[in-house]
Amino acid sequence: MSALPPVWSADSHVVEPPDLWSSRIDKRFAHLAPRVVQRDDTDLWLVGEGSRMAVVGIQFQAGLRYVSPEAITKKGRYEDLPELTPEKYTDALDEDGVDGAVLYPTNAGQAWRHVKGELLTAIARAYNGWVLDYAATKPGRLAPVAMINVDEPAEAVRDMEDAAKRGACAFLIPIFPLPGRRYDQAMYEPIWAAAAALRRPIVFHVLFTQGVLQKEPVINLIRHSVKETHVLASIASILMSGVFDRHPTLRLGAIEFGASWVPHFVDRLDRAYVAHRDHRVVTLSGGALPSDHFRRNVFVTFQDDRAAIELRDVIGVHNLLWANDYPHAESTYPRSRQFLAEQLGPVSEADAIRIAGGNTRETYGLG
Amino acid sequence: MRLSAETRVAEPADLWDGVLHVVDGVWTHAGKPLFVQGAIGDAGRAHPPKAGLGPDPARWPAELDAAGLAGAVLYPSVAHRLFGALRGDTLRAALARYNDWVLPHASARIKPLALLDVSDPVAAAAEVPRLAERGAAGFLLPMVPSRGELGYECERYEPLWRAIAAAGLPVSISAGGLYLGEHVGTSVTLYSMGDDDPMYGWIHAATEVCAARVVVFALVLSGVCDKFPGVKLCVAGFDASWLPYTMIRADEQYETRPERVGTPDKANTVATFEQFGLSQEREGFSFPKGVVPSDRMGSNVFVTFHDDPVAVRLRDRIGVANLLWGSDGAPPPARSFGGLADKDARRLLADNTARLYGFAT
Numbered sequence: 001m002s003a004l005p006p007v008w009s010a011d012s013h014v015v016e017p018p019d020l021w022s023s024r025i026d027k028r029f030a031h032l033a034p035r036v037v038q039r040d041d042t043d044l045w046l047v048g049e050g051s052r053m054a055v056v057g058i059q060f061q062a063g064l065r066y067v068s069p070e071a072i073t074k075k076g077r078y079e080d081l082p083e084l085t086p087e088k089y090t091d092a093l094d095e096d097g098v099d100g101a102v103l104y105p106t107n108a109g110q111a112w113r114h115v116k117g118e119l120l121t122a123i124a125r126a127y128n129g130w131v132l133d134y135a136a137t138k139p140g141r142l143a144p145v146a147m148i149n150v151d152e153p154a155e156a157v158r159d160m161e162d163a164a165k166r167g168a169c170a171f172l173i174p175i176f177p178l179p180g181r182r183y184d185q186a187m188y189e190p191i192w193a194a195a196a197a198l199r200r201p202i203v204f205h206v207l208f209t210q211g212v213l214q215k216e217p218v219i220n221l222i223r224h225s226v227k228e229t230h231v232l233a234s235i236a237s238i239l240m241s242g243v244f245d246r247h248p249t250l251r252l253g254a255i256e257f258g259a260s261w262v263p264h265f266v267d268r269l270d271r272a273y274v275a276h277r278d279h280r281v282v283t284l285s286g287g288a289l290p291s292d293h294f295r296r297n298v299f300v301t302f303q304d305d306r307a308a309i310e311l312r313d314v315i316g317v318h319n320l321l322w323a324n325d326y327p328h329a330e331s332t333y334p335r336s337r338q339f340l341a342e343q344l345g346p347v348s349e350a351d352a353i354r355i356a357g358g359n360t361r362e363t364y365g366l367g
Numbered sequence: 368m369r370l371s372a373e374t375r376v377a378e379p380a381d382l383w384d385g386v387l388h389v390v391d392g393v394w395t396h397a398g399k400p401l402f403v404q405g406a407i408g409d410a411g412r413a414h415p416p417k418a419g420l421g422p423d424p425a426r427w428p429a430e431l432d433a434a435g436l437a438g439a440v441l442y443p444s445v446a447h448r449l450f451g452a453l454r455g456d457t458l459r460a461a462l463a464r465y466n467d468w469v470l471p472h473a474s475a476r477i478k479p480l481a482l483l484d485v486s487d488p489v490a491a492a493a494e495v496p497r498l499a500e501r502g503a504a505g506f507l508l509p510m511v512p513s514r515g516e517l518g519y520e521c522e523r524y525e526p527l528w529r530a531i532a533a534a535g536l537p538v539s540i541s542a543g544g545l546y547l548g549e550h551v552g553t554s555v556t557l558y559s560m561g562d563d564d565p566m567y568g569w570i571h572a573a574t575e576v577c578a579a580r581v582v583v584f585a586l587v588l589s590g591v592c593d594k595f596p597g598v599k600l601c602v603a604g605f606d607a608s609w610l611p612y613t614m615i616r617a618d619e620q621y622e623t624r625p626e627r628v629g630t631p632d633k634a635n636t637v638a639t640f641e642q643f644g645l646s647q648e649r650e651g652f653s654f655p656k657g658v659v660p661s662d663r664m665g666s667n668v669f670v671t672f673h674d675d676p677v678a679v680r681l682r683d684r685i686g687v688a689n690l691l692w693g694s695d696g697a698p699p700p701a702r703s704f705g706g707l708a709d710k711d712a713r714r715l716l717a718d719n720t721a722r723l724y725g726f727a728t
Binding site for chain 1: 518520565566568569570572573574576577580581584585588589605606608609611612615616617619620621622623624625626627628650651675677680681684
C-alpha cells in the first residue's frame with residue numbers, strides 16, 4: 001500500500017464540559033447530577049450522593065506519551081484545559097491526519113458504575129442532547145454515539161429511537177447490565193430488535209459497565225490489562241443464546257479492547273459448541289458456528305494491534321476498525337497516520353481502505 | 368522425535384477413596400459433581416480432558432510408544448480440579464495422594480508435575496525441594512492461589528518464587544483448576560450465576576483464559592520474572608493463540624499509561640481499592656529502560672497447545688521457543704503443522720519441551 005486511504009477513527013472521545021449536566025439535566029435530578037468539585041490540586045467528577053465518578057487529568061493528555069510520558073496523570077483542573085470545541089476537535093483531527101471521528105463519552109459512561117434507574121436515564125438523556133448538538137456543528141466529520149440506559153428496556157427503545165432521529169450513529173450500553181441480569185435474558189430482546197431496525201450498532205466500550213467489579217488484582221496495571229474479561233463474557237452470552245439468529249442484521253461492537261483476542265475467543269466457543277451439543281442453550285440455525293455469527297455480527301476497534309492485522313482473515317477484515325482514542329492519554333494523536341502506515345504496510349489496498357476508515361463509515365452508517 | 372509438553376493422565380478411580388468418588392462415571396465430592404455443569408469448561412475442552420495415558424503406570428511406556436512419543440510431561444486429568452473443590456488439610460492430603468501416586472514413576476521418558484498447595488507460601492516453598500527430589504519435573508499451581516485470597520502478584524508469594532527458581536524447575540497453571548466464581552476480574556453479575564444456569568459453562572469456556580492472563584501479568588508486571596529470572600511459567604490447556612493479545616495489551620498499558628504502574632492516588636481515583644474489596648494495594652514494577660512486559664513473557668512464559676493453527680502462524684510473535692506441543696494421544700494435527708518448516712516443527716514438537724523439562728535429546 002503506497003498511500004493511506006481516507007481515515008476515520010472508530011473510537012474517539014468528547015470531553016464533557018463541567019456545566020453539561022447542570023445546564024441540561026431534568027431539574028428533578030439537578031442535585032444528584034454529575035458535577036465537578038475541586039479537591040486539593042485536582043478536579044473530580046462526583047455523581048449521586050457524592051460517588052467519585054471520574055477524574056479529569058488523564059482524559060485530555062493526548063500526545064504526552066511521546067514527549068513526556070512521566071507527566072501523564074489523573075490530576076487536572078478544568079480551568080487549565082482548553083475547551084474542546086467542535087472547531088478545535090476537527091482542527092486536532094486535521095493535525096492528526098484523520099478525516100472523521102466517532103465520538104464516545106469520557107465521563108458520562110462512568111455513571112453506569114454509580115447510579116441507575118431514573119437518575120441514570122436523566123444523565124444519559126442530558127449527555128445525548130449535548131453530544132448530538134455538538135457533533136451536528138461538524139456534519140461529515142464528527143459522528144456521535146448515544147448513551148442508553150437499559151435498566152428498563154422499553155424506555156431504552158424509546159431513547160434509541162429518539163437519539164437515532166437526532167443523528168446518533170450507535171447505541172452505547174453497559175458491558176454488563178445491572179447485577180443479576182445478563183444480556184442473554186429475554187428482557188433485552190426489544191433492544192436488539194430496535195437496534196437492528198434502526199440500522200445502528202450496539203457498542204460496549206472498555207470501562208463502561210454496570211456490574212461492579214468485585215475481586216481484582218492488587219496492582220493497578222494488571223487490573224487495567226485484563227478488562228477484556230467483561231466484554232468476552234457479555235459477547236459470549238449474546239452469541240450463545242442465539243441473539244444473532246433472531247436479529248441477523250444486528251451489529252455489536254467491542255470498543256477499545258484491541259482485536260487480536262478474537263481468534264482464540266471464537267475458537268474456544270466453536271470447539272465447546274461442537275463438543276457439547278447436549279449443553280447448548282440454542283442450536284444456531286443453518287449449521288452455523290459461533291464464529292460465523294461473530295464474523296457476521298461483531299466488530300472490534302483497535303489502535304495498535306499488529307497481530308490482529310496479521311489475522312484479519314480469521315477475524316474478518318470488515319470487522320476491524322482502527323481508532324485513535326483522541327484525546328485520551330493512550331491516543332495515537334498526533335501520529336495516527338504513522339501508526340496506520342506501519343500497521344497497514346503489508347496489507348492490500350482494499351483491506352487498508354476498509355481498516356483505516358471504510359469499515360467505520362459502513363458500520364456506523366456514515367455514508 | 369516427539370515430546371509432549373502436556374499429556375493428561377487418567378487417575379485411578381480409587382485414588383481418593385474417602386474423598387472423591389466416581390459415581391456413574393462422574394467424579395464427585397461431597398455428593399456434588401467435581402466438574403460443575405457437567406460438560407463445558409476447561410477452555411472448551413471435554414471434561415475431564417481426554418487422557419493420553421491410562422491409570423496403570425506399568426503401561427505408560429507402551430502407551431507412549433503407541434502415541435509415537437519419546438516422552439511426555441504428565442498433567443492430571445482430575446487432580447487439578449481439587450484446587451477449586453477442597454481446602455486446607457483436606458486439599459493437601461488429596462494433592463499428596465496424587466503426588467505419591469505419580470512421582471515414583473518419573474523416568475527419562477515420564478516427567479510428572481507435582482501439585483502444590485500455595486495457601487501457605489512458606490510451607491509451599493519448603494515443599495518444593497522435597498518434591499523435586501522425588502522426581503517432580505515441575506509444579507502445577509492453582510490458577511487462583513486460594514479461594515478468596517489475593518493473586519500471585521502479592522509479595523507473600525516471593526518465598527515460593529525464590530524456592531522455585533532455586534529448584535530450576537518450571538511452574539505450570541492449567542485450565543480446569545478454577546471455579547467460575549473465582550475468576551479475577553469478573554463481576555457480581557457472573558457471581559450470581561448458579562450451577563444450573565445454562566449459560567454458565569459457555570461463559571466459563573469463553574473467559575477462563577482471562578484468569579491465565581492474570582497469572583501471566585501477576586508474574587511479569589509485579590517484577591517476579593526480573594527478581595527471579597529462573598521462574599519459568601508454562602500455561603497449559605488453553606492452546607496458545609491467546610498469548611499475542613496478552614503481550615500486546617500489557618505493552619500498550621505499560622507504555623501508554625505509565626501512571627498505572629504506581630499505586631492509585633487515593634485522593635484522586637475513581638475506583639478505590641476499598642470499593643473493590645481489596646485489602647491492600649501494591650505498586651507495579653518498572654522495567655529497565657528499553658524493556659517492555661512482552662520481553663519478559665518471551666523469556667519466562669511458555670504455552671502448550673494441541674491444535675492451534677493461529678498460534679503456529681504467530682509463532683514469531685509468541686516466540687518459537689515458547690510454543691510447546693502437547694499430545695492427548697493423537698499425532699500432530701495437519702492443520703497446525705502442515706507446511707511448517709522442519710526446523711520450526713522440530714522445535715515445537717520436541718526441542719522446546721526438552722529444554723524446559725530436561726529431556727535428553
